[in-house]
Amino acid sequence: MTATVFIDGAVGTTGLEIRERLAGRRDLSVVTLPEEQRKDADARREAINAADVVILCLPDDAAREAVALIDNPRTRVIDASSAHRVAEGWTYGFPELGFDVAVATRVTNPGCYPTGFLALVEPLVRAGLLPADAALAVHGTSGYSGGGKGMIAEFEGGNSSAHRAYALGLGHKHVPEMTQHAGLSVAPIFMPSVANIHRGMVIEVPIHAAQLAPGTTADQLRATLAETFANAPLVRVANEDAKLIRIEDDAATDRMTLHVFGSPGGDQFRLVATLDNLGKGASGAAVQNLNLMIGADPMTGLVT
Numbered sequence: 001m002t003a004t005v006f007i008d009g010a011v012g013t014t015g016l017e018i019r020e021r022l023a024g025r026r027d028l029s030v031v032t033l034p035e036e037q038r039k040d041a042d043a044r045r046e047a048i049n050a051a052d053v054v055i056l057c058l059p060d061d062a063a064r065e066a067v068a069l070i071d072n073p074r075t076r077v078i079d080a081s082s083a084h085r086v087a088e089g090w091t092y093g094f095p096e097l098g099f100d101v102a103v104a105t106r107v108t109n110p111g112c113y114p115t116g117f118l119a120l121v122e123p124l125v126r127a128g129l130l131p132a133d134a135a136l137a138v139h140g141t142s143g144y145s146g147g148g149k150g151m152i153a154e155f156e157g158g159n160s161s162a163h164r165a166y167a168l169g170l171g172h173k174h175v176p177e178m179t180q181h182a183g184l185s186v187a188p189i190f191m192p193s194v195a196n197i198h199r200g201m202v203i204e205v206p207i208h209a210a211q212l213a214p215g216t217t218a219d220q221l222r223a224t225l226a227e228t229f230a231n232a233p234l235v236r237v238a239n240e241d242a243k244l245i246r247i248e249d250d251a252a253t254d255r256m257t258l259h260v261f262g263s264p265g266g267d268q269f270r271l272v273a274t275l276d277n278l279g280k281g282a283s284g285a286a287v288q289n290l291n292l293m294i295g296a297d298p299m300t301g302l303v304t
């Protein structure tokens with residue numbers, strides 16, 4: 001059976017990448033609106049309600065508005081925005097962490113930075129190696145496409161910087177989903193930055209041994225991550241022979257790589273994730289969730 005998929009926001013950065021991944025899929029009928037109708041509420045209502053699955057690639061307010069346009073019980077939603085990431089009734093779209101995306105009607109794709117943070121931290125909390133009240137910090141660097149069309153125009157229009165830190169007021173919108181879905185009771189200090197590169201991400205979490213269950217080793221942390229993601233084709237846990245980690249490592253793919261480094265004395269650990277903000281951080285994750293929801297081969301359309 002052919003599933004009808006409407007991409008709302010199909011000419012934006014995330015929407016375009018989803019279209020590319022779905023091009024050529026014979027099991028789908030992909031619907032987008034023409035330029036003159038793409039922001040027309042009536043045209044959007046009609047397309048949304050005719051779809052089996054609608055993928056929202058919109059700013060938060062427009063995503064909430066799109067959900068309010070649904071007037072039938074059949075249409076299922078994948079929301080790429082941050083509008084519903086901790087909302088009641090929504091399933092967090094991170095199937096590798098046990099969220100049951102296949103049966104969900106409302107799926108909220110994780111934020112790009114939370115994807116790396118949660119992959120590194122949630123399994124350790126769940127395994128009892130990291131207590132729920134651990135006070136963590138997380139540093140992330142993203143390619144500038146992470147800021148959508150506006151930031152791409154800014155960086156490519158000459159108003160760029162090799163590397164800039166932002167969210168200096170410590171109130172970034174990704175903090176609530178990082179806290180809630182990691183099972184933490186203390187919000188992590190989040191330090192995001194943008195590099196002058198189109199795509200790619202490096203996300204780092206430093207941990208002192210004193211924050212972990214007594215005697216925890218790097219091998220134990222790595223083994224816990226490896227076990228969590230053993231059946232996850234998009235997530236790889238590296239055997240630590242890496243001497244350098246580059247923002248390009250998983251750029252232009254839907255993969256994510258997790259690293260665990262430990263100091264020689266075992267007193268400090270450095271957890272690192274690389275991914276693509278538009279891959280596992282957005283469009284790749286949306287296609288992965290779509291495949292689960294419609295019962296397609298889980299890897300179809302993904303870039304590995």
Ligand SMILES: NC(=O)C1=CN([C@@H]2O[C@H](COP(=O)(O)OP(=O)(O)OC[C@H]3O[C@@H](n4cnc5c(N)ncnc54)[C@H](OP(=O)(O)O)[C@@H]3O)[C@@H](O)[C@H]2O)C=CC1
Nearest residue numbers: 009011012013014039057058062080081146148149277282
């Ligand atoms: N870029 C990334 O790496 C990631 C993005 N996301 C999230 O995905 C969502 C989309 O982001 P992104 O693609 O980067 O953003 P873009 O700004 O590149 O694209 C958003 C698109 O939505 C369109 N749009 C805005 N308002 C409406 C409306 N009312 N009706 C219909 N279309 C509308 C815009 O139109 P116009 O072209 O006219 O501006 C634009 O084409 C955001 O919520 C973002 O936070 C999530 C993870 C990573």
Ligand SMILES: CC(=O)N[C@@H](CCC(=O)OP(=O)(O)O)C(=O)O
Nearest residue numbers: 080081082111112113142146147
């Ligand atoms: C570099 C950059 O600006 N990145 C975006 C996050 C991109 C992302 O994950 O998007 P949503 O959570 O908005 O869906 C930011 O920090 O706001």
